[in-house]
Amino acid sequence: MRINLLKDKEGLYINWGEIAVVLIIILTLALPGLHYYINYVELQELERDRDLLENQLQALRPQEEYYFELQQQIEDFRLPEEVEVQRYAISPAIEEFGVILPNQAALRSLNFQNGELAITGHAREIEVILDMVGNIFESEIFSLVSLQQFQRDDVIDFDLQVSMHTREELP
Numbered sequence: 001m002r003i004n005l006l007k008d009k010e011g012l013y014i015n016w017g018e019i020a021v022v023l024i025i026i027l028t029l030a031l032p033g034l035h036y037y038i039n040y041v042e043l044q045e046l047e048r049d050r051d052l053l054e055n056q057l058q059a060l061r062p063q064e065e066y067y068f069e070l071q072q073q074i075e076d077f078r079l080p081e082e083v084e085v086q087r088y089a090i091s092p093a094i095e096e097f098g099v100i101l102p103n104q105a106a107l108r109s110l111n112f113q114n115g116e117l118a119i120t121g122h123a124r125e126i127e128v129i130l131d132m133v134g135n136i137f138e139s140e141i142f143s144l145v146s147l148q149q150f151q152r153d154d155v156i157d158f159d160l161q162v163s164m165h166t167r168e169e170l171p
Contacts, residue, residue, distance in 0.1 A: 092141065093141050093142070093164050096139055096140075096141045096142065097117075097142070099135070100132060100135040100136055100139060100142065101132060101135075102123075102128050102131050102132055102135075104123055104124065104125065104128040105121055105122075105123045105128050105129070105132055106121050106122055106123070107119060107120070107121040108120045108121050108122070109121075112164070115163065115164055115165075116145065116161060116162065116163050116164065117142070117161075117162040117163075117164050118159070118160075118161055118162075119158075119159070119160040119161075119162065120157070120158070120159050120160075121157070121158060121160075122155045122156060122157045122158065123155070123156050123158070124154060124155060124156070125156070126149075126156060129147075129149060129156060129158055132160075133147060133160075136162060140165075141164060141165055142162045142163070142164055142165070143162070143163045143165070144160075144161075144162060144163075145161040145162060145163050146159075146160070146161040147159070147160050147161075148160075
């Protein structure tokens with residue numbers, strides 16, 4: 001036989017609702033502290049990284065100054081702007097000259113000096129030279145200064161002096 005001296009329903013009873021409320025209160029108070037700690041650790045790491053980068057930057061400053069000195073020296077050695085423009089203005093003229101020159105004409109030399117082009121070459125027929133002179137007259141970049149031709153056996157040698165106008169000089 002068993003005897004129960006406790007009153008009815010007075011045993012060990014666990015109230016899960018109260019435990020859940022207590023846990024929620026503890027977590028509500030602990031989460032901001034945990035968040036603060038994580039942010040504090042990240043901030044310390046970022047400050048350490050910043051200090052390292054500043055040290056590296058200070059180490060690179062002399063090289064940066066040397067780079068800018070070299071850049072200044074390069075600028076000092078550059079050609080004047082008008083010379084550079086003249087140097088690059090030849091390219092369209094050379095392209096135009098390729099259109100003007102007939103396939104049957106052969107060139108021996110091509111000299112450019114002070115805006116004039118001296119051309120020496122040879123052709124088998126006078127019509128080839130006349131076609132080239134006609135193309136020069138139609139060109140916007142070239143104008144004929146002088147033409148000399150010499151007959152040698154079945155080959156015609158020619159010396160051609162052409163004045164060249166860059167696109168900047170055209171009206």
